[in-house]
Amino acid sequence: MSYVIGVILLAVITSLACALPGVFVVLRKNSMIVDGISHAVLPGIIVGFALTQDLNSPILILGAALAGLLVVLGNEWLSDTGLLAGDAPQGLIFPALFAAGIILVSMDLQHAHIDTNAVLVGDLNLAVFPALIVNGVNIGPEYLYVMLAVLAVNAAFIAVFYTRLKLTTFDRQFANVLGMRTRLLNTAFMFLVSMTVVAAFKAVGAILVISLLVVPAATAQLISKRLSVMMALTAVFAVAGALAGFWIAYVLNTGTSAAMAVFYGAMFVTVALTAKIATHIRRNRRSSKSTAAAISAPNVGAVAGE
Amino acid sequence: MPKRSWQRRGKAAMDLIEFFSNHVFRMVFFGTTVIGIVSGALGAFAYLRKQSLISDVIGHAALPGALLAFLMAVVVFGINGRNMLLLIVGAVVTGTLAALFANAVAARTKIAIDTAMAISLTTFFGLGMLLLRMIANNPYPGKGGIQDYLFGNAASITRADLTTSVAVGALALTLMIVFWKEFTLRTFDPVLSTMLGFRARVIDTLMFSTIVIAIVIGVKAVGFVLMVAFVVTPPAAARQWTNTLPGMVALSAVFGGIGSGLGAYLSISLGNVPTGPVIVLVLFSIFLMSLLASPKRSIVVTALRRVRARKALRRELMAEGRNP
Numbered sequence A: 001m002s003y004v005i006g007v008i009l010l011a012v013i014t015s016l017a018c019a020l021p022g023v024f025v026v027l028r029k030n031s032m033i034v035d036g037i038s039h040a041v042l043p044g045i046i047v048g049f050a051l052t053q054d055l056n057s058p059i060l061i062l063g064a065a066l067a068g069l070l071v072v073l074g075n076e077w078l079s080d081t082g083l084l085a086g087d088a089p090q091g092l093i094f095p096a097l098f099a100a101g102i103i104l105v106s107m108d109l110q111h112a113h114i115d116t117n118a119v120l121v122g123d124l125n126l127a128v129f130p131a132l133i134v135n136g137v138n139i140g141p142e143y144l145y146v147m148l149a150v151l152a153v154n155a156a157f158i159a160v161f162y163t164r165l166k167l168t169t170f171d172r173q174f175a176n177v178l179g180m181r182t183r184l185l186n187t188a189f190m191f192l193v194s195m196t197v198v199a200a201f202k203a204v205g206a207i208l209v210i211s212l213l214v215v216p217a218a219t220a221q222l223i224s225k226r227l228s229v230m231m232a233l234t235a236v237f238a239v240a241g242a243l244a245g246f247w248i249a250y251v252l253n254t255g256t257s258a259a260m261a262v263f264y265g266a267m268f269v270t271v272a273l274t275a276k277i278a279t280h281i282r283r284n285r286r287s288s289k290s291t292a293a294a295i296s297a298p299n300v301g302a303v304a305g306e
Numbered sequence B: 001m002p003k004r005s006w007q008r009r010g011k012a013a014m015d016l017i018e019f020f021s022n023h024v025f026r027m028v029f030f031g032t033t034v035i036g037i038v039s040g041a042l043g044a045f046a047y048l049r050k051q052s053l054i055s056d057v058i059g060h061a062a063l064p065g066a067l068l069a070f071l072m073a074v075v076v077f078g079i080n081g082r083n084m085l086l087l088i089v090g091a092v093v094t095g096t097l098a099a100l101f102a103n104a105v106a107a108r109t110k111i112a113i114d115t116a117m118a119i120s121l122t123t124f125f126g127l128g129m130l131l132l133r134m135i136a137n138n139p140y141p142g143k144g145g146i147q148d149y150l151f152g153n154a155a156s157i158t159r160a161d162l163t164t165s166v167a168v169g170a171l172a173l174t175l176m177i178v179f180w181k182e183f184t185l186r187t188f189d190p191v192l193s194t195m196l197g198f199r200a201r202v203i204d205t206l207m208f209s210t211i212v213i214a215i216v217i218g219v220k221a222v223g224f225v226l227m228v229a230f231v232v233t234p235p236a237a238a239r240q241w242t243n244t245l246p247g248m249v250a251l252s253a254v255f256g257g258i259g260s261g262l263g264a265y266l267s268i269s270l271g272n273v274p275t276g277p278v279i280v281l282v283l284f285s286i287f288l289m290s291l292l293a294s295p296k297r298s299i300v301v302t303a304l305r306r307v308r309a310r311k312a313l314r315r316e317l318m319a320e321g322r323n324p
Helices: A003-029 A030-051 A057-082 A093-107 A116-121 A142-160 A163-172 A171-179 A180-204 A209-222 A229-253 A256-296 A298-304 B002-010 B016-020 B023-048 B054-077 B084-108 B114-135 B159-178 B181-186 B190-195 B200-216 B227-240 B245-272 B276-292 B301-324
Strands: A130-133 A137-141
Touching: A003 A142, A003 A163, A003 A180, A003 A209, A003 A229, A003 A256, A003 B227, A030 A057, A030 A093, A030 A180, A030 A209, A030 B114, A030 B276, A057 A093, A057 A180, A057 B181, A093 A171, A093 B227, A093 B276, A116 B016, A137 A142, A137 A171, A142 A180, A142 A229, A163 A171, A163 A180, A171 A180, A171 B301, A180 A209, A180 A256, A209 A229, A209 A256, A209 B114, A229 A256, B016 B245, B023 B054, B023 B159, B023 B181, B023 B200, B023 B245, B023 B276, B054 B114, B054 B200, B054 B227, B054 B301, B084 B114, B084 B159, B084 B200, B159 B181, B159 B200, B159 B227, B181 B190, B181 B200, B227 B245, B227 B276, B276 B301
Parallel strands: none
Antiparallel strands: A130 A137
16 A cells, blocks of 8 residues: 555544544533543553553553543542532643653653654654555555544444433433433543544644544534534544645645644634524525515415414 | 762752752742742632633643744744744734634534634644644754743743743733722623623733733743643632632632742752643642642541531430430
């Protein structure tokens, strides 16, 4: 498989693997928790790397995902104490974990040569190495298969728990009344998100992964009223952004993930503005039409307006 | 240098006279303490507005501003790109823009505020990363170590930087004191504030600008990514000890100052440990102690009170049972 195709495939698969759980992250109002997770997995990644010496190791991914889960559970605990106001519980634990991660990096634990900059930004163009070779045939980057596995796990989880996720997202209290274990489901889902963040950080970096998770889903939310439509649109936006981001980065000779994040942001603004203008025009047309109808045939207009 | 610091680790911490007679150490200590005091005091308002996390957005979004300021300085003016004042101006502009963008998205679309903040944060940070890459790919003078904007490098604080930090920080604190009444009213009763004729948008912009300043002056010592802890942690700790606004702002500033000073001292005397992260851990410890053991509402005190109340109740019921 050629280098460029490897990078493009990796960008598309990674963006899909992140965007899929992103739909529920956005709807459940967990976006800033993902921000916390993405910072907090740093110490997990470093300790994991020191132990396994392999960034693609499943043990590392699951171990670091536990560090992300620590943030989720810690936030919940802090909120439950009732001693803190507003969104402060979400902003207390992750900086401490992130700081611990940076100190670990600076101590050069077990010669884990991880560049903090690379952890934050990632590098898609480097993530395609090493290639996986089966029977002497290069079948694409090894890391591509890691992301494919993550995508498969995410898709399977959402498919199996679709109804439950939907119900707990839109009416948590009703789900509780039905006897659904909403907290357990939430924890499992956040673990999945955490795992996705860890798996994707090598390609897109710990901070820009938020963009892949949140922005396509938020863009889709702007123009959809049904969950199924929103999910389909999210996938479309995610892939379009991945391809455009790759192309921009290729032309400008910069990092693919940063270009993707900027493109996603621009896409969100464009769709938001277009949707605003479209509603405005529609509303104007409707009001002028109904005025015209009311003038020509007041009785019919009154009935139709009901 | 690393070797010496490893040897030092076994011994007791460096004594204070040795610490303060070193120019670099002094700069680090006073620089970080000033940052801690200013961000602690102004963070109290962000906390009470229940928008602590906006500081995370501002911190990340300040990066492209600082880098644009660097490019402007080098390419347009041909001066030193690391000029602290220019850096602050650039960072304040993009930091404020990001905060306004997040609030506008939340107010005008159906996107919730937390998602709006995440979008703003990651888009501005992505822009910063693009600029960083661009600067790295081109031969600009004075670009060495520019990635320090991310995590800071306390040892690079010069006397001029310290002066600028103190001056800009003092400006932010002065604004806070001058508009104390307006800030308080807007924080606790926004409706009354608007009814009395105060312009909500003007006060909000002013309040967020002071918070942005508090975050931005930390860039050289702490870096943008960790500044969120300087704004969120001290007020969360201070809240456990006091019920009044002046008490909260003052105590938050004190916690910020002490945490930063202590953290700076620890990081230097341990050697080879970056200053910003150590300060964050010290601040977090102060917060945890406050949460667990502050005298009025902490977890331990509440638990003790509950045990005592249960005992008293049992005693009362027993007494009632004996002589009905």
